Amino acid sequence: MVPTHYYLILSAVLFGLGAVAFVFKRNIITIFMSIELMLNAVNLAFVAFSQAFGKVEGQVFVLFVIVVAAAEAAVGLGIIILIQRNRQSLNIEKVNLLKL
Amino acid sequence: MISFLQQNAFWIITIVKIALLLFIVLTVNAYLTWFERKVVAHIQSRWGPHRVGPHGLLQPAADGLKFLFKEDPTPAGVDQFVYYLAPFLALTLSLTALAVIPFGPDPLPFKILGEQVYLWIVKSDIGLLVLFAITALSVYGIALAGWASNSKYSLLGGLRSSAQMISYELALTMSVVGVLLMANTFSLQGIIEAQNNAKWGFGALGWNVIAWTKNGLLFPQVIGFICFFTSAIAETNRAPFDLPEAESELVAGFHTEYASFKFAMFFIAEYTAMITVSCLATILFFGGWLSPFPPTSFWTFTHYIPSITLIPFGLWVIYDGIRYETIFGKLILPAVGFAMFAIGAVLLAGVRIAPLHTVNEFIQPVFWFTAKILVFLFFYVWARGTLPRLRYDQLMNVGWKLLLPVSIANVILTAGIILWRSHS
Amino acid sequence: MAESLVSPALLTFFVLAGLAVLGAGSLVLQKHPIHSALSLIVVMVSLAGLYLLMGAEFVAMVQIIVYGGAIMVLFIFVIMLLNAGEEEHTDFSQLAKFAGLPLAFALTASLAALVFKPDAGVPAATQAFIPKATEQISSMLFKEFVYPFELTSFLILVAIMGALVLAQREKK
Numbered sequence: 001m002v003p004t005h006y007y008l009i010l011s012a013v014l015f016g017l018g019a020v021a022f023v024f025k026r027n028i029i030t031i032f033m034s035i036e037l038m039l040n041a042v043n044l045a046f047v048a049f050s051q052a053f054g055k056v057e058g059q060v061f062v063l064f065v066i067v068v069a070a071a072e073a074a075v076g077l078g079i080i081i082l083i084q085r086n087r088q089s090l091n092i093e094k095v096n097l098l099k100l
Numbered sequence: 101m102i103s104f105l106q107q108n109a110f111w112i113i114t115i116v117k118i119a120l121l122l123f124i125v126l127t128v129n130a131y132l133t134w135f136e137r138k139v140v141a142h143i144q145s146r147w148g149p150h151r152v153g154p155h156g157l158l159q160p161a162a163d164g165l166k167f168l169f170k171e172d173p174t175p176a177g178v179d180q181f182v183y184y185l186a187p188f189l190a191l192t193l194s195l196t197a198l199a200v201i202p203f204g205p206d207p208l209p210f211k212i213l214g215e216q217v218y219l220w221i222v223k224s225d226i227g228l229l230v231l232f233a234i235t236a237l238s239v240y241g242i243a244l245a246g247w248a249s250n251s252k253y254s255l256l257g258g259l260r261s262s263a264q265m266i267s268y269e270l271a272l273t274m275s276v277v278g279v280l281l282m283a284n285t286f287s288l289q290g291i292i293e294a295q296n297n298a299k300w301g302f303g304a305l306g307w308n309v310i311a312w313t314k315n316g317l318l319f320p321q322v323i324g325f326i327c328f329f330t331s332a333i334a335e336t337n338r339a340p341f342d343l344p345e346a347e348s349e350l351v352a353g354f355h356t357e358y359a360s361f362k363f364a365m366f367f368i369a370e371y372t373a374m375i376t377v378s379c380l381a382t383i384l385f386f387g388g389w390l391s392p393f394p395p396t397s398f399w400t401f402t403h404y405i406p407s408i409t410l411i412p413f414g415l416w417v418i419y420d421g422i423r424y425e426t427i428f429g430k431l432i433l434p435a436v437g438f439a440m441f442a443i444g445a446v447l448l449a450g451v452r453i454a455p456l457h458t459v460n461e462f463i464q465p466v467f468w469f470t471a472k473i474l475v476f477l478f479f480y481v482w483a484r485g486t487l488p489r490l491r492y493d494q495l496m497n498v499g500w501k502l503l504l505p506v507s508i509a510n511v512i513l514t515a516g517i518i519l520w521r522s523h524s
Numbered sequence: 525m526a527e528s529l530v531s532p533a534l535l536t537f538f539v540l541a542g543l544a545v546l547g548a549g550s551l552v553l554q555k556h557p558i559h560s561a562l563s564l565i566v567v568m569v570s571l572a573g574l575y576l577l578m579g580a581e582f583v584a585m586v587q588i589i590v591y592g593g594a595i596m597v598l599f600i601f602v603i604m605l606l607n608a609g610e611e612e613h614t615d616f617s618q619l620a621k622f623a624g625l626p627l628a629f630a631l632t633a634s635l636a637a638l639v640f641k642p643d644a645g646v647p648a649a650t651q652a653f654i655p656k657a658t659e660q661i662s663s664m665l666f667k668e669f670v671y672p673f674e675l676t677s678f679l680i681l682v683a684i685m686g687a688l689v690l691a692q693r694e695k696k
Contacts, residue, residue, distance in 0.1 A: 001652050002537045002577070008639040010541045010574075014567070016632030017548040023624060027611050029557045029603055033564050036595065037548060040571055043587070051578045054650060056660040059583045060669055063661070066590050067676045071683035073595045077602045078690035084606045182558065226658065229585035236593025240565070243597065247558070247604045259604065266597060286658070 007048035014041035028080050028090050032073070039069050109213035117221050118199075125198055129371045130160035136481045143485035154421070154429030170360035175250055178357070182248035187358060187365035190241025194372040197234040200227040201379045202289050204389055204465040209458045219466065220289075227288040228280070231380060232273055235335065239265045241369065242337075246354035258354035260492060261337055261344035267496060268334040268341075271503035275327035278514035279308050279384045282318055292388035304392035308385045319517040325385040327507040329479070332377040334499065336370060339484035343492050378476035379469075386472055389465030403460060404451075406467045410444030413437075533652075536577055543570040555610045557603050561596060568592045579653025582661055 018041060021034035043062045050058025080090070087094050105112060134149065134156060141148030149156030174183065204219035211217075224230060239262045246258010280286065283294035297314045298305040305312040308321045334341040344354065355366045382388055393402040414437045421433025450460035490498065530538075547566035554560045568591050575584035654660070665673050 001531075002533055004648070005639045006537060006541075007574070007578070009636045010544065012632050012635035012639070013545055014548050015635070016628055017545070017552055019631065020625065020628045021548075021552045023628075024552070025611070027557050027608060029599065029606075029608055030551075030560050030611075033551065033557075033560055033599060036591075037551060037564060037567060040568060040591070043583075044571055044574065047575050047578055047580045047583060050580065051654065052648070054654055056654060056657055056664060059580050059657065059661055060664050062580075062583050063586060063665070064669075064672060064676060066586060067680065070590060070595050071679050073598055074683045074687045075690070077598055078687040080602065081606065081691055090606065090608050179556070179558070182562070185562075224581075226581045226585055229582070229589070233585050233588040233593065236589045237569075239593065239597050240600070243600055243604070244562075247600075255604065259601070262597065262601070266594065269593075 004048050004052040008045055011041045011045040011048065014038075014044065026092050028083065028092050028095075029077075031092065032076055032080065036069060036073065039065060106213055109215045113212060113215055113217055114221060117217070121198060121221065122195065125195065125372060125375065126368065128375060129368050130164065131157075132371050132375070132477060133163065133367075134160050135477070136484070139478070139481045140485040143482070154424055154426065154433050157432075164364075167360050167364040172360045172362070175357045177250040179248045179250075182244050184362075186241050186245035186248055187362040187369075189244070190238060190369040191365040191372075193234050193238045193241065194369040194376065197231055197376045198372070198379075200224055200230050200288065201376065201383070202227075202292070202388070203469055204462075205289070205292075206462060206465070209462055223289060224287060226286045228276065228286045228291070228384075231376070232269075235269060235272070238369075238373070239269075241366075242354050245358065245366070249354070249357035251357055254354055254356045257344045257356065261354055264337070264341065264344065264492075264495060264499070265335055267499040268331040268503070271327055271499060271507050272331040272335055274504065274507035274511060275324045275331060276384060277507075277511045278319065278321050278324040281511070281514050281518055282308060282311065282321075288383050288388075292383055292390065295387045296390060298394075300394065302392075302394050303387065303390050307387035307390070307392075316521060318521065319514045321385055321510070321514070323506060323510045324514075325381070327503050327510065328385070329381055329476075331499075331503055331507075332381065333480065333483060334495070336373045336377060338370070338374065338480060340487040340489050341495055343489055343495065374477065374480055375473070378473045378480070381476050382469060382472040388472075389469040391464060391468050403464055404448055406460075406463055407444040407448035410440050411448065414439070414441030414444055533577060537574070540570045540573045540577065543567075544574070557608045558600065561599050561603060564599075565592055565596050568596065580657060582658040 015038050018034045018037035021037065022031055025031055025034065043065055046058045046062045046065070050056060050062075083095060084090055137159070138148040138156065149159040152159045152162045174180075199221040202218075202220040202223070207216040207218045222230075242265065243258050243262040246254045246256075246261065249255070249258075279291060283291040285291065285294070295307050296303075298307075299312045299314055304310065309325055311318040311320045333339075337345060355363055358366065391402065393399045417437030417440060418434045419437075421430060421435075421437055424430050424433055446456060447460050447463060450456035450458075544567050547563045547570065550563035551560045551567070554563060568587060572584040572587045572592070575581075575587060
């Protein structure tokens with residue numbers, strides 16, 4: 001059986017990689033995908049804990065996280081389409097009208 | 101050596117089963133193309149392939165050789181990785197779906213390497229969900245193929261195909277929920293077992309399509325079956341829902357820029373998906389491997405139905421072969437006919453000879469399963485030959501505005517009736 | 525055959541975990557958004573494999589069907605429709621590159637170190653799988669968590685309406 005902290009370290013590594021992609025990438029869609037990667041890392045931690053404690057509440061919460069991520073992806077991609085339509089570019093440095 | 105085999109018996113048997121299943125499925129695919137061409141041709145009052153080999157039976161082999169030797173051009177400006185990934189993905193996913201399909205209930209009557217060998221590769225508690233997961237992933241093969249081809253026709257065809265597939269996935273999944281409510285399990289073996297309690301033991305009545313069980317009439321899943329089969333035809337991009345790959349519309353849709361072997365991979369993926377969906381339709385709605393006749397002693401003559409069909413068919417093939425035009429046909433067809441006759445006779449001899457009796461009993465569920473799959477494959481081909489194509493907006497309207505509400509209504513009705521029955 | 529040091533479960537874990545990390549790394553390093561999307565699909569499928577390894581079969585299949593089969597398809601559609609090209613090279617502050625990456629490693633390492641402490645509060649798992657997890661999930665979804673479950677349906681409805689409104693063409 002695989003010890004639980006192996007899963008948690010994998011979750012931390014994936015979260016870190018998602019954070020790196022979030023900070024360093026310039027394409028809006030790729031930034032959005034890194035958010036999904038971070039959510040997945042958190043899901044992995046939830047399921048690992050659910051197995052460790054022997055209760056299924058962790059897995060139920062994972063289902064809710066997946067549903068919320070789906071709703072967020074739908075609305076977020078709608079916003080991204082609007083940004084592309086208004087700014088003709090998917091570069092996040094061009095979306096800086098609120099910058100001082 | 102023997103001890104190594106015996107310790108890893110599970111892995112070795114699984115690998116051999118996978119290889120055998122792939123071989124059988126690819127052969128069935130090839131002859132399914134022959135079957136389709138022949139049936140569509142006869143519907144259209146023409147002959148279909150009848151030159152290559154007797155009755156055109158070697159046409160699939162000729163097609164396979166053609167695919168292997170044809171020139172394989174790669175268009176300029178394609179994204180190399182995605183272009184090569186798409187057909188590979190489509191084929192792999194289609195073939196993976198066959199791993200969870202059970203072909204019979206009992207293991208082989210003898211033990212191999214000390215292990216019982218069952219007629220499935222994976223017995224899973226969530227077999228049905230695995231099939232839905234693979235259906236969901238197979239959208240990628242088409243979407244990526246359309247995009248990677250660097251061509252307007254392909255991109256539009258790919259987008260239309262994948263939009264159609266994800267729309268009909270919803271109706272597909274909802275139409276199965278009625279069956280799940282009646283079977284209480286996701287495992288395919290469990291769903292078949294739940295259909296085993298027919299009224300008066302008369303097998304066909306217990307199937308989910310009629311659902312007349314010993315406990316009373318549950319909700320017959322007729323609407324569910326019609327929604328499922330229609331969504332499945334749309335899901336596999338077959339006629340009458342094949343606008344994205346119709347030749348007069350978008351050249352060839354998402355597989356325009358794919359030639360020879362890569363096109364063959366898409367082709368095999370589509371036909372394997374047809375076979376998988378037919379297997380699923382029989383398992384979910386028509387009792388899988390269950391015989392339509394009761395298991396009582398009066399009806400044991402139905403155990404010889406395989407022989408009763410094979411023996412006259414073999415004799416007819418021999419008769420047809422003797423009078424065939426070409427010499428090759430005069431040799432091959434009687435041989436094939438004789439083989440069929442021999443198999444039928446051997447199974448019939450199980451009346452008297454004990455080991456052949458176990459073989460006959462073992463063949464029974466597999467025969468019924470195969471027969472039902474062939475009926476559904478014939479429906480697929482029949483629909484292709486008969487029905488006109490739906491226009492794309494009509495297609496999307498049917499998917500969202502007709503099938504989805506009807507399948508949700510089916511779920512609500514089934515749940516209501518099951519709840520009412522459990523209360524009364 | 526002698527008992528090997530690495531049990532099949534551990535070997536499967538390392539294969540799937542390696543695949544997940546490779547996919548995530550590829551997401552960071554690829555230039556074209558479609559390659560990043562494909563790498564994210566690889567991550568999701570390998571995570572589904574890990575869920576299966578932990579015995580959470582229903583969650584694994586839901587992950588593939590919903591995340592891998594619906595959300596990522598949406599991403600790929602948007603990338604195709606918006607014709608997102610490769611990333612152009614723009615100026616980057618050197619501080620971000622030289623201080624940011626080490627800080628990211630430091631964040632990950634500190635999270636990992638927290639977990640490795642012996643009294644981290646994570647009990648050793650008593651059993652490999654939770655038996656009948658699917659039944660327990662379904663009974664929990666409809667008994668204790670029925671209120672959040674129905675609320676998610678409203679959430680999805682709101683998201684659909686929002687996406688429809690956002691993606692409308694302007695009325696001339």
